[in-house]
Amino acid sequence: MARLILDNIHKSFHGEPVVKGLSLTIEPGEFVALLGPSGCGKSTILRMLAGFEPVSGGQIIHGADCLSSARQHVPTEDRNFGMVFQSYALWPHMSVKDNVGYPLKVQKINVAERNKRIQEALEIVQLEDYADRLPAQLSGGQRQRVALARSLVTEPDVVLFDEPLANLDRHLRATMEETFRAFHKRTGATIVYVTHDQSEAMSLADHIAVLNKGQLVQWGTPQELYATPKNTWLANFIGRGSVLNVEAVEPQQYINSADLHRLIAGYSPQKITSNVLVRPQDIVFVDASTDASLDSLEVSVRNCIFRGERYDIELTLDNGQTLLAYSDVPMTLSSKCHVRLGQAWSLESES
Numbered sequence: 001m002a003r004l005i006l007d008n009i010h011k012s013f014h015g016e017p018v019v020k021g022l023s024l025t026i027e028p029g030e031f032v033a034l035l036g037p038s039g040c041g042k043s044t045i046l047r048m049l050a051g052f053e054p055v056s057g058g059q060i061i062h063g064a065d066c067l068s069s070a071r072q073h074v075p076t077e078d079r080n081f082g083m084v085f086q087s088y089a090l091w092p093h094m095s096v097k098d099n100v101g102y103p104l105k106v107q108k109i110n111v112a113e114r115n116k117r118i119q120e121a122l123e124i125v126q127l128e129d130y131a132d133r134l135p136a137q138l139s140g141g142q143r144q145r146v147a148l149a150r151s152l153v154t155e156p157d158v159v160l161f162d163e164p165l166a167n168l169d170r171h172l173r174a175t176m177e178e179t180f181r182a183f184h185k186r187t188g189a190t191i192v193y194v195t196h197d198q199s200e201a202m203s204l205a206d207h208i209a210v211l212n213k214g215q216l217v218q219w220g221t222p223q224e225l226y227a228t229p230k231n232t233w234l235a236n237f238i239g240r241g242s243v244l245n246v247e248a249v250e251p252q253q254y255i256n257s258a259d260l261h262r263l264i265a266g267y268s269p270q271k272i273t274s275n276v277l278v279r280p281q282d283i284v285f286v287d288a289s290t291d292a293s294l295d296s297l298e299v300s301v302r303n304c305i306f307r308g309e310r311y312d313i314e315l316t317l318d319n320g321q322t323l324l325a326y327s328d329v330p331m332t333l334s335s336k337c338h339v340r341l342g343q344a345w346s347l348e349s350e351s
């Protein structure tokens with residue numbers, strides 16, 4: 001097991017840059033997600049890791065080996081990286097066991113060893129009883145599990161996933177997330193997982209690289225990205241919450257309730273302003289009539305949406321900005337109420 005380093009990676013197609021100076025250090029056995037909106041360069045990065053695309057600049061290092069640089073390009077088959085694609089990429093005319101064993105056949109591994117490893121891989125993804133079926137006789141989730149089994153028969157150091165759940169329905173996605181978690185635990189492989197779905201990345205990964213327009217916006221654990229996003233774009237991309245425009249304040253710090261209420265009151269479009277993030281769980285409804293000592297803001301209810309376990313309440317502040325809060329009970333549209341904002345996180349403006 002070795003560390004995987006992306007060192008100042010650049011990639012251009014026909015002179016058009018699509019990955020711009022990406023640097024990441026991925027520790028052995030880590031589960032890393034590359035997360036970002038469509039077109040931000042995630043798949044291109046994965047394809048460079050796999051060796052399908054050369055890099056335009058920078059280098060990819062695995063342990064002591066340089067896999068890609070301006071001068072060097074180790075071919076895909078010599079990288080010993082497993083791969084799982086959105087489209088499964090199974091051979092339709094081959095049985096499940098032949099699909100799973102195909103990489104071993106290419107490596108000219110003998111039949112007895114091949115059968116042993118196929119059996120083990122099918123056990124990991126719980127498809128032992130489906131070994132003789134054709135892909136067309138399987139569900140989408142089962143096909144993806146065949147692809148998963150195939151990716152691990154060669155006992156790779158690194159497994160690359162390109163949006164593996166994108167074709168599956170919501171229910172099946174949850175089950176497959178569990179399969180991936182178990183797969184990671186059992187194999188200990190380093191995983192690089194491309195997705196545009198933030199909840200998938202948050203629930204699976206140890207570290208997430210959030211990308212936008214070919215650049216790294218932030219690298220951190222799911223908890224760090226949620227609690228301390230770098231800028232307004234990322235705050236809007238990860239989790240739910242409200243970005244408020246307030247009186248100017250230093251970025252990248254927590255703001256307590258009293259200071260936050262003061263900054264909101266001090267907001268004026270004529271002055272220099274800052275953005276702060278308020279998460280819905282930090283908003284508390286208070287009864288200002290019975291507890292006058294409580295510092296609170298008057299708001300009006302703009303929208304109330306039933307979400308099963310709770311209501312999403314959209315509130316409007318005095319200055320016209322909106323806030324998302326949660327409530328256990330429904331609230332009347334246009335009614336006035338008071339809230340206390342427990343804390344906020346101040347954001348950098350986007351460059």
Ligand SMILES: Nc1ncnc2c1ncn2[C@@H]1O[C@H](COP(=O)(O)OP(=O)(O)OP(=O)(O)O)[C@@H](O)[C@H]1O
Nearest residue numbers: 013014018036037038039040041042043044045196
């Ligand atoms: N072979 C290619 N030739 C020219 N342009 C390409 C090529 N491959 C990708 N691109 C461009 O590079 C940019 C990044 O594409 P990429 O597929 O890496 O994005 P992505 O983040 O994976 O998007 P999605 O989530 O939609 O798959 C896009 O603008 C795309 O059009």
